[in-house]
Amino acid sequence: MSMVLFASVVRVGDGLPLSASTDYEQDKGLQDTKKHLKGLSKKLGQFPDRCTLKTGQYNVNFTSSLGVGYLMVCTENYPNVLAFCFLDELQREFIVTYDTKRINSAIRPYSFIEFDTFIQKTKQRYNSPRSLSTKINLADMQTEIKLRPPYQLSPEDLSSINGFSLHTPSKYKGIAPTLMLEPVTLPGIVSCVLSVLCGGLNLLRGVHAIESILQNDDEDFNYVIAFFLGTAACLYQCYLFTYFSVWRNSKSCLALALIALSNMYLYELRNVWQILFHVTVGAFMTLQIRLRQPLGKAPDYNV
Numbered sequence: 001m002s003m004v005l006f007a008s009v010v011r012v013g014d015g016l017p018l019s020a021s022t023d024y025e026q027d028k029g030l031q032d033t034k035k036h037l038k039g040l041s042k043k044l045g046q047f048p049d050r051c052t053l054k055t056g057q058y059n060v061n062f063t064s065s066l067g068v069g070y071l072m073v074c075t076e077n078y079p080n081v082l083a084f085c086f087l088d089e090l091q092r093e094f095i096v097t098y099d100t101k102r103i104n105s106a107i108r109p110y111s112f113i114e115f116d117t118f119i120q121k122t123k124q125r126y127n128s129p130r131s132l133s134t135k136i137n138l139a140d141m142q143t144e145i146k147l148r149p150p151y152q153l154s155p156e157d158l159s160s161i162n163g164f165s166l167h168t169p170s171k172y173k174g175i176a177p178t179l180m181l182e183p184v185t186l187p188g189i190v191s192c193v194l195s196v197l198c199g200g201l202n203l204l205r206g207v208h209a210i211e212s213i214l215q216n217d218d219e220d221f222n223y224v225i226a227f228f229l230g231t232a233a234c235l236y237q238c239y240l241f242t243y244f245s246v247w248r249n250s251k252s253c254l255a256l257a258l259i260a261l262s263n264m265y266l267y268e269l270r271n272v273w274q275i276l277f278h279v280t281v282g283a284f285m286t287l288q289i290r291l292r293q294p295l296g297k298a299p300d301y302n303v
Contacts, residue, residue: 004074004078011069016109019113019116020113036055040071050148051152058073060153070094188241191285200231202231223265256286
């Protein structure tokens with residue numbers, strides 16, 4: 001039977017347990033898994049904000065936000081989407097109930113043990129999936145997990161937590177592990193060079209526009225803004241082409257729209273061919289961003 005077995009809330013900075021569900025389960029496998037949970041709670045800052053660890057017949061899932069970590073143990077067949085919906089619900093309630101100052105000033109373990117009441121009620125609801133269908137939005141969490149899947153912790157990660165390589169620099173930087181993109185192609189390199197060129201031209205014209213404003217008070221400062229927005233959009237497209245980002249394709253389309261709008265505003269200072277060149281380069285760059293996809297696809301999480 002798939003179910004949530006245990007949950008706890010800890011402070012990320014030092015792993016201090018703030019609250020936990022009451023546990024009457026004496027199964028040895030679960031007790032061993034909870035030992036892993038204790039080790040993880042002291043090292044949450046070294047990992048991405050959403051992770052999963054498989055330990056035999058149990059899974060450990062955790063999230064962290066605003067200096068607080070939310071961990072849970074469930075059976076191995078419990079759906080990932082439901083598990084992270086459960087953690088998300090704990091997080092929202094805990095943030096509303098306790099302010100940051102009180103959390104940071106807590107000294108004793110389980111200073112917020114009264115939160116156990118909410119954890120137990122939420123456990124009961126999530127262990128009866130039929131009662132959840134109208135109370136949580138699984139589609140939103142499903143989409144979020146597909147876009148940013150939880151990092152799968154390995155036995156090597158666990159061994160470093162247990163003290164075998166505690167002094168090894170953390171390899172997890174940022175919110176989530178960076179996905180590798182496909183190798184760069186020649187059209188991609190050309191588009192990137194042209195985009196940098198367009199950004200440089202916009203920057204140069206923007207500087208000249210500032211000089212013109214300083215000499216003539218009647219000049220339109222909006223031209224300067226348009227030039228610099230065009231520069232920022234071109235360089236941002238180069239960034240999106242080089243590094244993986246959530247909503248990467250949508251961001252590249254927004255950057256293209258910004259390039260087109262800024263050039264339309266500058267129609268009095270540029271001829272049709274110049275405007276066409278800048279917009280075409282932006283469109284070409286957007287196409288290359290869409291073509292250069294991450295290596296592999298995000299796993300599909302079904303409830």
